[in-house]
Amino acid sequence: MGSKTDYTFQGWTGQDKDCVGKMKWETYDPKPWEETDVDIQITHCGVCGSDIHTLRSGWGPTDYPCVVGHEIIGKAVRVGSEVKGIKVGDRVGVGAQSDSCLNRKGKCNDCSRGWENMCQREGRCDTYNSKFLNGGKSYGGYADYHRCPSHFVVHIPDKLSSSDAAPMLCGGVTTYSPLKNNGCGPGKRVGIVGVGGLGHFGVLWAKALGADRVVGISRKANKRDDVLKLGADEYIATDEDKDWATKYAGTLDLIVCTVSSPKMPLQEYLGLLDTRGHFIQVGVPEKPLPQIMAFDLIGKSKTFGGSMIGPPAQIEEMLQLAVDKNVKPWIEERDMQDANQACLDFEEGKPRYRYTLVNKKHA
Known part of the structure; x- marks a missing residue:
């Protein structure tokens, strides 16, 4: 020694x-x-x-x-x-x-x-x-x-x-930690935004922790089959699924966002949360995130937060x-x-x- x-x-x-x-x-x-x-x-x-x-x-x-x-x-x-x-x-x-x-x-x-x-x-x-x-x-x-x-x-x-x-x-703990710390488990409806290296772990952990429903969310439909094979129950392609923000409004309790680009429909993502829902950002863009309004949070007592490893x-x-x-x-x-x-x-x-x-x- x-x-x-x-x-x-x-x-x-x-x-x-x-x-x-x-x-x-x-x-x-x-x-x-x-x-x-x-x-x-x-x-x-x-x-x-x-x-x-x-x-x-x-x-x-x-x-x-x-x-x-x-x-x-x-x-x-x-x-x-x-x-x-x-x-x-x-x-x-x-x-x-x-x-x-x-x-x-x-x-x-x-x-x-x-x-x-x-x-x-x-x-x-x-x-x-x-x-x-x-x-x-x-x-x-x-x-x-x-x-x-x-x-x-x-x-x-x-x-x-x-x-x-x-x-x-x-990559694993960056998504595991916010899921575990924010109550992912039976009874929870969870969305994972950005299904790449981080997001694919998010889907895997959400299912392993016992979430009732796991939704993969990405821009294009070309990852739909992969994400469903990973165990997700549903998939939203925000560039291709018509009226997705309205159709899925208020249907999730927890969203973990792995996107590292500032070009994201952040207000629409927040709209997917139900009352007292949590949006946790783990991706780190090199430029500022899109603007949000106070009413995007306070109307349904939503929480916007972050998590690091x-x-x-x-x-x-x-x-x-x-x-x-x-x-x-x-x-x-x-x-x-x-x-x-x-x-x-x-x-x-x-x-x-x-x-x-x-x-x-x-x-």
Whole structure:
């Protein structure tokens, strides 16, 4: 434990805002080692929309060089002396967050309540394009190895394949968390807006949680068959189904919106909610959302909110639900060596519905 490594940290680095499809395989220095850390030999890493936004500085200036990828699965190969519950050889994973103020003196209210994903204090660190409290820069999972504080490392259940589990660590929990936190279950009518990588998970989780009715909502009708196969009870194609906003008005209790484009009929979506319904935004457009009026909310006491990933305990809860309910995401494996082309294909909307990069040197 805590011995020097005999391996090198190498990965696909983005160099500037035009690097999508042009990443370079390079060596980099991970965060300085602490005895609360775990080193992971990466076997799989999901491709997430956040990767593309970050590579092109879409959400603000990126700290280049940057290695993206925050749906990481692999084998623990180095475990710090202060780490509990993880041993060398364990199959483990890391999602979009790598640290918070949890272990700092005077931890915040969110971390105290188990909501580490809400932490905004000093010590908060994302899995890539961020800084650890010890000054180290965070690098993601399009790589051979990853170093992470152990609190944000989760065990992967034996009955889940690594390719299926990887995209659950961000894409999965991003939709699971708002569904679970807003009462998705028996008696609930749930809509999932935007049935792509995130939205397809939303449909799967809503059914697994026992919602009475699940409605997939997207622009075009060409995904209708897929969404019904995923388990949805109905499908709305907003560009093609005539009078959909009137026909389905007031028929849903909870809507999770995964759309990352500001071009959405937001007022009409809110109109789909019944009294005291909840609309939760999880997609993050690079430009402002459409305007809404106060009466879009107050007339039926509706709630408009947002949600961001989930804490480690909820990720583990979600993974166990996937085992218990045999949740099977639609995954296409891509070779880690072909990460550049995978990103280009992802940006063009080609995956149905999620890519997992496989590091064949280690898998």
